Amino acid sequence: MPALEIQSLRKRYGRHEVVHGVSLGVEEGAVYGLVGPNGSGKTTTLSCALGLLRPTSGTVSVLGESPRRLHRLGGRLAVVFDTSIAVRDLTVRQNLRYLARLNGKRDLRDEDELLGQVGLTALADARASSLSLGQRKRLAIAGALLARPELLVLDEPLSGLDTLGVRQVLALMRGLRDEGVTLLLSSHRLHEMQEVVTHVGVLLGGELRVDGPLDEVLGRATGRHRVRATPLERAREIAARTDGVELLDSARTDELRLRLAPDGAPRLARALVEEGCELFALEREEESLQTVFEGLVDAHAAAATNFEATS
Numbered sequence: 001m002p003a004l005e006i007q008s009l010r011k012r013y014g015r016h017e018v019v020h021g022v023s024l025g026v027e028e029g030a031v032y033g034l035v036g037p038n039g040s041g042k043t044t045t046l047s048c049a050l051g052l053l054r055p056t057s058g059t060v061s062v063l064g065e066s067p068r069r070l071h072r073l074g075g076r077l078a079v080v081f082d083t084s085i086a087v088r089d090l091t092v093r094q095n096l097r098y099l100a101r102l103n104g105k106r107d108l109r110d111e112d113e114l115l116g117q118v119g120l121t122a123l124a125d126a127r128a129s130s131l132s133l134g135q136r137k138r139l140a141i142a143g144a145l146l147a148r149p150e151l152l153v154l155d156e157p158l159s160g161l162d163t164l165g166v167r168q169v170l171a172l173m174r175g176l177r178d179e180g181v182t183l184l185l186s187s188h189r190l191h192e193m194q195e196v197v198t199h200v201g202v203l204l205g206g207e208l209r210v211d212g213p214l215d216e217v218l219g220r221a222t223g224r225h226r227v228r229a230t231p232l233e234r235a236r237e238i239a240a241r242t243d244g245v246e247l248l249d250s251a252r253t254d255e256l257r258l259r260l261a262p263d264g265a266p267r268l269a270r271a272l273v274e275e276g277c278e279l280f281a282l283e284r285e286e287e288s289l290q291t292v293f294e295g296l297v298d299a300h301a302a303a304a305t306n307f308e309a310t311s
Contacts, residue, residue: 001028001061001064002025002026002027002028002061003026003027003028003030003062003063003150003151003182004025004026004032004049004060004061004062004063004151004182004184005024005025005026005060005061006022006023006024006025006045006049006058006059006060007023007058007059007060008021008022008023008057008058008059009021009022009023009045009048009049009055009057009058009059009060010022010055010056010057010058011041011044011045011048011053011055011056012056017056017206018041018044018206019041019044019045019048019055019206020205020206020207021058021207022041022045022058022203022206022207022208023208023211024201024208024211026151026182026184026199027182027199028150028182029180029182030182030183030198030199031173031177031182031183031185031196031197031198031199032183032184032185032197032198032199032200032201033185033187033193033194033196033197033199033200033201033214034046034184034185034186034187034200034201034203035186035187035188035189035190035193035200035201035202035203035289035293036188036202036203036204036293037188037204038188040188040203040204040205040206041203041205041206041207042155042186042187042188042203043082043155043156043186044206045203046153046155046184046186048060048067049062049067050062050067050070050079050153051067051068051070062077062151063076063077063150063151074105074147075103075105075146075147075148075149076147076149076150076151077149077150077151077153078144078145078147078149078151078152078153079144079152079153079154079155080137080140080141080144080152080153080154080155080157081155081156082155082156082159084136084137084139084140085140086128086131086136086139086140087128088127088128088129089127089128089129090127090128091124091125091126091127091128092115092120092123092124092125092126092128092131092139093111093115093124093125095128095139095143096111096114096115096139096142096143096146097111099143099146100146103146103147105147107147107148108146108147108148109145109146109147109148112124114142114145114146115142117142117145117172117175118138118139118141118142118145118172119138119168119171119172120135120138120139120142123135132165133160133161133165134161134162134164134165134166134168134169135165137157137161137165137169138168138169138172141154141157141169141172145176149181150181150182151181151182151183151184152176152181152182152183152184153183153184153186154173154183154184154185154186155186156186156187156188157169157173157185157187158170158187158189158192159187159188159189166189166192170192170195170196173185173196174195174196177196177198185197190288190289190290190293191288191289191290193289194214194288194289197214198213198214199211199212199213199214200212200213200214200217200289202217202289202292202293202296204293204296204297209296210292210296214289217289217292218287218288218289218292219287223259223260223261223262223264224248224257224258224259224260224284224285224291224295225257225258225259225260225265225282225283225284225285226255226256226257226258226281226282226283226285227239227255227256227257227258227268227272227279227281227282227283228254228255228256228279228280228281229256229272229277229278229279229280230277230278230280231277232253232254232255232256234275234276234277235256235272235277235279236256238268238271238272238275238277239256239258239268239272242264242267242268242271243261243264243267244260244261244263244264244267244268245258245259245260245261245264245267245268246258246259246260248295248298249295249298249299250298257285257295257298265282265284268282269282
């Protein structure tokens with residue numbers, strides 16, 4: 001059974017639907033990255049899954065419970081939202097003790113062990129008001145880990161962090177992954193998420209456009225190339241009739257984006273030069289979440305343009 005399962009989730013405000021039939025599953029032990037730009041529906045999807053918003057339709061199961069019964073899970077589920085909350089006048093250690101008292105469970109993790117895990121041992125006696133944003137986020141994660149959760153949900157864990165803060169939080173997430181904690185991460189930071197996730201879902205315009213293991217998602221970008229040549233329209237015509245070449249949509253006007261067969265690059269380069277085009281670059285795109293996302297954005301923009309043109 002997945003740790004979290006969402007089926008056909010829709011959320012509508014009046015006539016405006018912001019989440020369109022999202023279905024996904026987070027398997028036990030996975031690190032699932034729900035990624036997409038701001039406004040793509042990530043936080044709304046999470047809020048519906050966690051019982052903070054009532055979905056218009058669809059079903060959700062979190063560790064076998066519905067969103068209305070998450071109180072039954074106790075410490076098995078922990079959530080850290082983008083805005084971390086700490087009692088400013090208490091020290092780091094006192095904040096953990098305060099959270100432990102609120103938790104009410106007896107079998108809680110040792111506070112010194114937690115402080116070491118999140119890299120706050122040296123700041124144990126510092127007031128929360130003196131912490132940086134990254135340190136406050138790590139304190140919030142330490143508090144979430146007190147009850148040894150099976151599923152940890154982190155909403156925008158990297159937002160607002162400087163380079164050092166990002167590196168520290170990523171290292172913490174890798175450690176949790178290695179311990180077998182199931183993680184659901186919501187973020188618009190594609191490059192960094194690629195370093196820690198095992199599975200990924202890409203939300204765009206409230207729709208889940210890609211969902212699957214990271215290696216499979218990245219594999220879909222295989223064969224993508226960028227071409228810069230003049231005259232560009234002439235190059236486009238040549239590419240369109242060259243075997244082993246598939247034209248892809250692009251938001252940029254100074255290059256072509258293509259998917260090439262294994263032997264397509266030399267064939268296309270030869271055709272362009274022989275037919276009078278000046279070829280400046282024919283580059284393979286790096287396989288990354290950013291690459292996949294850009295392709296989805298380009299396709300989405302092209303579909304919207306075609307719809308407007310025909311309506």
